[in-house]
Amino acid sequence: MEIKNIVFDFGGVLIDWNPLYLFDDKFTDKKELQFFLENVCTTTWNQDLDKGYPFESGVNDLILKFPEFTKEIKLFHTNWDEMIKSDIPENSSLLDNLKENYKLYGLTNWSSETLPILYNRFSFFKYFKGVVVSGEEKICKPDVEIYTILTDRYNLKPKQSVFIDDNLTNVQAAEILGFKVVHVKKTTNLKEELKKLGVVFQ
Structure with a gap:
């Protein structure tokens, strides 16, 4: 799909x-x-x-x-x-390209109190169509409910979506729900991993 x-x-x-x-x-x-x-x-x-x-x-x-x-x-x-310290440029630099062909979303375990610091410091968050934040929902990944909040709120079909996380447990939870997944480790080349899943870069 x-x-x-x-x-x-x-x-x-x-x-x-x-x-x-x-x-x-x-x-x-x-x-x-x-x-x-x-x-x-x-x-x-x-x-x-x-x-x-x-x-x-x-x-x-x-x-x-x-x-x-x-x-x-x-x-x-x-x-x-x-x-x-900073953004992770080898990953964040992909967003400008990806936004041309895909809808980008965030699903993060993060305090709602400190999230504005990120938005003010990093301009690339403007590319996101929507973000689900654990601190606002009062529930964290890997609880299935927070993934469901994401898919219901933005009308996403997991089989048409890639989920990217550095926490293996969170990745496994998304995979069970039908998402294509990438587990980010220190050695991961995110662009290449996305290409393997069929993501096209311009």
């Missing part, structure tokens, strides 16, 4: 986001840095923010548990933009 739509995850596909970019020089002891990222501002805690839990509440929760890291925890909110 002909491909009509291409759906992009943001972090790890179009955006180079990593807490290390902010915190690497905030700790002189690398073991303390590792402890902070693995036990304080954890992936699970950040996912709660992605599900719509307010940043202010999330920060206050952690300060109660880890008062010795009060300064660093607050930075996760006030200096959040420093966790974005």
Whole structure:
């Protein structure tokens, strides 16, 4: 079936986001840095923010548990933009070409509070016909419901759509629903992978 739509995850596909970019020089002891990222501002805690839990509440929760890291925890909110190094140009540069033949969409696990920072910093988001954001829907990938919100809201047929994500579990969930998929890894040439699926570049 002909491909009509291409759906992009943001972090790890179009955006180079990593807490290390902010915190690497905030700790002189690398073991303390590792402890902070693995036990304080954890992936699970950040996912709660992605599900719509307010940043202010999330920060206050952690300060109660880890008062010795009060300064660093607050930075996760006030200096959040420093966790974005840049876009990922080898992938984001494809959007201008792809928009000529395909409808582009976003499906991202991201806090609705910080999403405007992306939109203000990177002009390529204007190419998207629509975006579904976990922080607005209060649900994250790989839950089937957020994929259904995307397809229902924008009238997308999975068999006519490619889904691109750097998280294998999210990719597998999309594939089960009938999407053509690309799992982005560090070594992935996204343009070549899309061509293998039948995506045409001008």
